[in-house]
Amino acid sequence: MKPSKFHYHAPATIGDAVGLLGAHADEAKVLAGGQSLVPMMSLRLATFGHLVDLNKVDGLAGIERSNGHVRIGALTRQATAEHDTTVASDVPMMAKALPHIGHFQIRNRGTVGGSIAHADPASELPAVALALDATLEAAGPGGERQIAAADFFEGTWQTALAEDEILTAVRFPVWGAASGFAVEEVARRHGDFAICGAVCGVELDGDAIVRAAIGLFGVGPTPVRSTLAEQALIAGGAGSDLADIARQAADPLDPSDDIHASGAYRKQIAAVVVRRALTKAIEEARS
Amino acid sequence: MSETISNVTVTITVNGRQRDVTCEPRKLLSDVIREELVLTGTHVGCEHGACGACTVLVDGAAVRSCLLFAAQMDGAEITTVEGIANPDGSLSDVQEAMRDNHGLQCGFCTPGFVITLTAFLRDHTDPTDDEIREAISGNLCRCTGYHGIVNAARQVCGRANGGES
Numbered sequence: 308m309k310p311s312k313f314h315y316h317a318p319a320t321i322g323d324a325v326g327l328l329g330a331h332a333d334e335a336k337v338l339a340g341g342q343s344l345v346p347m348m349s350l351r352l353a354t355f356g357h358l359v360d361l362n363k364v365d366g367l368a369g370i371e372r373s374n375g376h377v378r379i380g381a382l383t384r385q386a387t388a389e390h391d392t393t394v395a396s397d398v399p400m401m402a403k404a405l406p407h408i409g410h411f412q413i414r415n416r417g418t419v420g421g422s423i424a425h426a427d428p429a430s431e432l433p434a435v436a437l438a439l440d441a442t443l444e445a446a447g448p449g450g451e452r453q454i455a456a457a458d459f460f461e462g463t464w465q466t467a468l469a470e471d472e473i474l475t476a477v478r479f480p481v482w483g484a485a486s487g488f489a490v491e492e493v494a495r496r497h498g499d500f501a502i503c504g505a506v507c508g509v510e511l512d513g514d515a516i517v518r519a520a521i522g523l524f525g526v527g528p529t530p531v532r533s534t535l536a537e538q539a540l541i542a543g544g545a546g547s548d549l550a551d552i553a554r555q556a557a558d559p560l561d562p563s564d565d566i567h568a569s570g571a572y573r574k575q576i577a578a579v580v581v582r583r584a585l586t587k588a589i590e591e592a593r594s
Numbered sequence: 595m596s597e598t599i600s601n602v603t604v605t606i607t608v609n610g611r612q613r614d615v616t617c618e619p620r621k622l623l624s625d626v627i628r629e630e631l632v633l634t635g636t637h638v639g640c641e642h643g644a645c646g647a648c649t650v651l652v653d654g655a656a657v658r659s660c661l662l663f664a665a666q667m668d669g670a671e672i673t674t675v676e677g678i679a680n681p682d683g684s685l686s687d688v689q690e691a692m693r694d695n696h697g698l699q700c701g702f703c704t705p706g707f708v709i710t711l712t713a714f715l716r717d718h719t720d721p722t723d724d725e726i727r728e729a730i731s732g733n734l735c736r737c738t739g740y741h742g743i744v745n746a747a748r749q750v751c752g753r754a755n756g757g758e759s
């Protein structure tokens with residue numbers, strides 16, 4: 308199938324892009340890497356009168372470190388972030404999550420901001436943003452604002468962004484040196500969207516865990532952060548019974564059935580991927 | 595939507611030749627390559643990013659041409675499978691290796707695999723078998739069972755072909 312007709316706009320500045328979104332109100336849609344949007348348009352799951360292409364907008368791509376944060380421009384290609392040395396050393400959870408997205412040809416085009424703004428429940432990057440307490444930078448008609456990841460994901464494909472707002476960058480806090488991170492997921496075939504997955508991080512001080520992050524995806528309409536399990540892990544330290552911590556992370560979940568897996572299966576897998584990811588993260592933090 | 599939508603004109607370099615293309619904004623790059631440029635080596639299987647048959651190089655990067663609009667391509671350099679052979683017309687290393695190792699049967703998927711392997715082996719000169727398999731995981735082939743294609747990649751890296759079951 309082919310996409311239905313639309314007017315194509317390729318603004319050069321963030322201001323122009325926001326202006327176009329405002330001018331065409333609910334008829335307009337932002338186009339980034341197109342790796343989710345174009346298939347939806349070709350399958351006619353979505354139609355838009357106006358596409359506002361961000362690919363020619365100045366200053367939306369790039370990776371920089373400052374003040375204990377790594378800032379990734381929304382239009383940075385997933386492949387660029389995957390091979391970036393700053394991301395590898397300072398936001399390892401991100402570096403480990405990226406190769407799970409589709410295939411290298413998808414990541415050559417797909418963007419970091421596009422994945423987060425798209426907010427697919429089975430996507431890796433929204434869970435990474437949530438688990439690491441990322442800050443999302445948005446530009447709209449009223450100027451710029453910052454949104455905490457905890458307030459960003461509202462439902463399947465739904466975020467706190469207004470229709471005339473653009474995600475411009477994502478800022479990740481940099482953890483200390485004694486940290487470890489792991490991403491574990493279960494998918495039917497390599498490169499498929501995961502049935503369920505976990506992103507975990509720990510920061511150690513000896514055997515004490517001073518910081519913990521447990522994020523899950525594929526278990527509900529939004530990524531889920533397991534705050535209670537994180538607290539239990541911090542209380543118990545690196546010697547905690549990780550299977551027990553993982554059960555605490557999975558217990559409150561209530562995933563629904565779909566064609567890929569039953570909710571009960573997803574819930575069971577959630578405990579498995581959290582246990583695996585925590586085991587690896589603690590191992591890495593110790594080494 | 596009865597409203598008229600104006601065409602866009604883009605200038606792209608395809609296999610080394612500069613071309614002007616005028617088309618509707620909604621026209622996929624894969625369709626422009628096949629219908630306007632009449633380069634029918636680029637195949638279209640699923641048209642939603644799943645099969646990899648439409649893979650081309652855009653500014654050197656392997657991408658799905660069915661997930662791009664031609665309107666976005668102004669100034670881009672595009673290589674299709676027709677541009678992969680050596681300048682003297684002889685097969686490239688990847689093409690030669692695909693033939694030597696029975697990396698194709700019906701040939702429908704082959705242009706996508708050739709482009710994928712050309713980009714991957716340019717960037718990875720000594721990949722493991724696992725890395726080769728991962729690299730081709732985004733291209734579907736219904737005929738070969740993939741072993742011949744993996745062996746073709748191994749041959750390009752100077753490793754003995756065969757030896758895999």
Ligand SMILES: Cc1cc2nc3c(=O)[nH]c(=O)nc-3n(C[C@H](O)[C@H](O)[C@H](O)COP(=O)(O)OP(=O)(O)OC[C@H]3O[C@@H](n4cnc5c(N)ncnc54)[C@H](O)[C@@H]3O)c2cc1C
Pocket residue numbers: 336337338339340341342343344345346361381382407408409410413416417418419420421422424425427429430431432468472473474475498499500501642643644
């Ligand atoms: C075969 C295949 C397999 C895939 N597998 C996976 C997978 O395993 N895991 C995974 O996470 N993803 C997967 N994807 C999707 C891929 O990661 C997409 O790149 C990503 O979801 C969307 O990013 P994009 O830049 O392509 O955005 P687009 O497709 O251009 O846009 C997606 C949505 O986000 C909005 N948007 C994009 N950027 C912005 C912005 N800066 N501000 C505001 N709104 C914006 C768009 O309006 C649109 O609604 C797969 C895709 C394919 C084709």
Ligand code: FES
Pocket residue numbers: 637638639640641642643644645646647648649658659660661
């Ligand atoms: S036709 Fe483009 S990926 Fe299948």
Ligand code: FES
Pocket residue numbers: 697698699700701702703704734735736737738
């Ligand atoms: S050779 Fe027939 S699909 Fe691959």
